Amino acid sequence: MDLRVFTEPQQGATYDDLLAVARAAEDLGFGGFFRSDHYLHMSGDGGPGPTDAWTTLAGLARDTSTIRLGTLVTSATFRLPGPLSVQVAGVDQMSxxxxxxxLGAGWFxxxxTAYGIPFPALGDRFDRLEEQLAVITGLWETPVGQTFSHNGAHYPIADSPALTKPVQEGGVPLIIGGAxxxxxPALAAQYAAEFNAAFQPASASGELFRRVRAACAERGRDGDDLVYSAAQVVVLGDDAATLKRRADAIGREVDELRANGLAGSADEIVDRIGAFAEVGASRIYLQVLDLADLDHLEDIAHRVAPQL
Incomplete structure (x- = not known):
């Protein structure tokens, strides 16, 4: 099981806060450091304010050396696909x-409205997401020296030089998720290297994985080509006092976290992760909400990861 650290900086985190967590995650052997892509907090006051996902990832690309980096997930409403392809490819080169x-359709x-970003209706957002995926992959896959055109309703492109290119063979892996x-499932089957079931119980995650596999079969793609992953909030405490302290730090109740996340002792968390493995997940994004508690990461790395 590949364990990755997943943060929510819109709740209030500076670049230095994120760098400290990313470096700790790298040193402790986690497979990746990921961040949400949001511009507004969802509780509290949001201080010191949001940071832009791809700006911070560019910095982390230079300030780390081995850990995988990415978004879970960038909203298609935030950026035009052409510039986004250049931006992500550039960060890939830097890393x-x-x-x-x-990449997702956006929901918040x-x-x-807080930052003047248009928010179309749901069907329109999915149309834009689908077209963004076609444009981004088309730009990355166009051979050097050739041009790319796209006759799209939202993002028409004519004779693009299709630069800059990622350094990863086949382009930057795309993650698609949702219920x-x-x-x-159709978009995941067509474009994704990974499908993510975020904040769903293991049984529901398994059903989402089955839908993606069915969509792959319809396209003639091997469903095993994709990585299947889950995202869950994590709070580790091998004693009641530690568990309560860490739950209180993120404004949550222990019983609620046990019901809706990975909370409890190391053995309890391993058992919960095992339920996701049984339905096909091979990667877990551990949503870590208290970025100041680096000891929490160390406890997970030393007490949970070795059992997986």
């Missing part, structure tokens, strides 16, 4: 080929 792009209307029954 030496360690970047992954999670309030952050759009949609039809369009999401």
């Amino acid at each position: 030496g080929g360690r970047v992954e792009l999670g 209307e309030q952050e759009h 949609g029954k039809r369009r999401t």
Whole structure:
């Protein structure tokens, strides 16, 4: 099981906060450091304010050396696909080929209104996501020296030189997730290197994985080509006092975390992760919300990871 650290900087984190967590995750052997892509907090006051996902990942690309980096997930409403392809490819070059792009349709209307970002209806957002995936992959896959054109309703492109290129062979891996029954599995089957089931129970995650496998079969793609992953909040405490302290630090109740995440002793968390492995997950994104508690990461690395 590949364990990755997943952060929510919109809740209030500076670049230095993220760098400290990313370096700790790298030193402790986690497989990746990922961040959300949001511009507005969802609780608290959000201080000191949001940081841009791809700006911070560019910095982390130079300030780390081995750990995988990416978004879970970038909203298609935030950026045009052409410039986004250049931006992500550039960060991939800066990292030496360690970047992954999670891309979604966007859902948080309030952050759009707070920062003047248009927020189309759901169907339109999915149309834009689908077209962004076609444009980004088309630009990356176009051979050097050739041009790329796309006759799209939202993002028409004519004779693009299709530069800059990622350094990873085949382009930057794309992560697609969500609970949609039809369009999401189809997009994952067509474009994704990984499908992510975020904040779903193990049984529901397994059903989402089955839908993606079915969509792959319809396209003639081997469902085993994809990585299947889950994202869950994590709070480790081998005694009641530590567990409560860490739950209190993120404004959550222990019982609620046990029901809706990975919370409890190391053995309990390993058992919960095992349930995701049984339905096909080979990667878990551990949502770490208290970025100041680096000891938490160390405890997970030393007490949970060795059992997996």
